């Protein structure tokens with residue numbers, strides 16, 4: 001089956017959860033899924049949920065935390081580059097039918113690797129691999145290469161009322 005490149009971006013809620021929903025659906029069809037999470041380092045409830053599908057879904061994190069309010073450090077950059085190399089190998093291996101690069105757009109936004117590097121991953125994708133890229137601020141050259149782009153539009157978000165990420169809902 002031919003695989004396409006999907007990008008979930010925009011400021012509204014639903015990018016990462018859409019990607020995990022896609023992983024769940026893929027696993028239901030017996031597809032093997034690799035999820036790489038850039039920038040993120042903490043444990044999310046979705047990891048625990050996905051443990052139930054560990055025969056088909058593999059998750060790896062390549063970050064320390066959500067550094068939305070600070071400059072990335074050398075350590076953040078090294079973690080992202082390690083992730084990039086791992087993902088390149090995973091993509092080329094042909095062992096997975098779906099690869100999800102969660103917050104890869106954010107990694108580019110913070111210059112952990114370049115938009116061209118991300119496009120290079122798209123270029124090395126086997127024909128039958130579905131590649132899903134999430135994160136705000138998707139780079140135009142990445143969008144250009146995507147077959148599907150969904151922009152989550154923030155009409156309203158309780159974050160602005162001071163509601164921080166809640167366990168089971170955002171984390």
Ligand code: ATP
Nearest residue numbers: 011012013014015016017018136157159164165170
């Ligand atoms: P989800 O994981 O629920 O699908 P998402 O992947 O679309 O959400 P991200 O951009 O990854 O959302 O946001 C991660 C976190 O940033 C959220 O848990 C939330 O607490 C916070 N956040 C969400 N919206 C905003 C906003 N408009 N401004 C600042 N922070 C926000």
Ligand code: MG
Nearest residue numbers: 015016134135
């Ligand atoms: Mg997200």
